[in-house]
Amino acid sequence: MSWSRLSRLLLFLICSFWATAGAHAFSIGGSAGGTATISAGQGFGPKLQYGGGLTLDFYFPLTASWAGIETSVVAFTVQPSDISGDFLYRGYSGGAVTVMGVFTGTIAASPRLGEIRGGVRAGIGAALPSYWYTTLAFFYLEPRVEGLATWTPAALPQFTFALALPVAMQLRRDLDYSVSTGLSIGVLYTVGKVSQRQ
């Protein structure tokens, strides 16, 4: 399948969900975040690598108002580590898809300020990055857990602003371990029934 076909398929899916929004009451949004990754390779010690990414999120509420499924398409980059000791971990950039369960509860609600909810997201991602300066692509799976806080302003009930603290483990077979954490902020726009948003 070519990239043009893939992009057309993605556009079709987005439009399909948009057209049937009343039934799904799904949310669409985006987020941006920074990460710090601790990587350790065979025969080399651990080092830090900083990175960041942009995410396109689709949130689908389940029957209960406190649970939902979120799928995301991510474009990300991880910088090379420092060069102390005359070695470094390579930088890489690429794309990923994630599927996560979302579980939240109300922390505070006010008719004037809106609703603040807290909870967690947990799931798995699949990444296909390539190393900087090369044409070498590689694949890995990435279980992740995120602490989540959201705010839905009373004045803008269709919008939910989210702050997340993700912790992810990159199951890379070429490293002894690779763990990342960071901070991301984002916004979701709910199409349909606003009572069922996260």
Added chain:
Amino acid sequence: MKTLVRILAAAALMAALLSCKLFDYSNITSKKFALVYGVTAYVSPTDSTYVANVTNGTSADPNLSYPDADAQSLATLLRGEGYTVVARWVDASGKEYLTTSAGTPVPVGTLSSDASGANGPSKANIPLDIANYFAGVMGSDDTFLFYFSGHGTQDTTSSPLHEFFVPEGAVQWDSSQDEYAAYKNDCVRDDEMGGYLNALKTPRKIVVLDTCNSGGFIGNQLESDWTPSDSVSGPTFVSPGTLIEAISNYADMSSSSTGLSPYGAMVLSASGRDESSYEWDNWKHGVMTYWLLQGLEGSADLNKDGHITALEAFAYAKSGVDNNWNDTDPVASDGTSAVFEPHVSGGPVDFVLF
């Protein structure tokens, strides 16, 4: 609201911790060593049968023009950057040279067709040089670079394919073919090179090959390279096939049973596994080596941090080959396209050259 404040405080603490240099290895001193080989003349130009056959066009001239210049220039550059360098080369007249710590080339003999008896860049001398000059003095944090410029070849009869570089003494007259040919027992096979490097304790090994078919020395286990092994048909881009191969490699981590594992050595190759590389009179070097040398003189410091890593050097050399050679639609002496693409090993680690 209290929970939100706690989350934000934890995030701020985490950011503060991560901004520190928790994993600083600046107390480690990595000494640098290099073994540099180049073979320009493979057989004696005075061989009467050879001269007759080259003259009447029934035999190809196995000699090259610039591997000795490649080896000398790289050895000089690395020595100037603090490397301990041992270099052997054979020049166009068939003289063998050796340079060690002093840096002055010393004539050590004349071209030999006997790989085991040669004093120059022969197959037998690679493990001997590693044992005599490097294995005893190198520590586990030191960096070793091996460079070879000369012919390379591929054994198309083996499965899986094996690639070779062709040191002194490995090209001989083959009477059955009425042609000079690379004798594979005297060539260095991809996995044999890996065996030689095992004598070194350090995991920081870099192999640079300016030869035909040198991409076959890359034994990636996890990565999928979307630059084809024969780039004459033009570059390709990320495709579903790339994804499928990457997932398949992730599942078994054993996609390459030949070549050097990226965990054994990082390989920078002039060409892909199934293609030739070239030298050019205008640059008086191998094409890839010319741009590698240009980069190592400073231009390859791509992130301007005052250091050049092996991956930066590769990226600069590849860009030089692409923009100054491939873009001119070069044609080989036999009329075929002379386009080729440098390749590099995968693996998560990169090394600082200087």
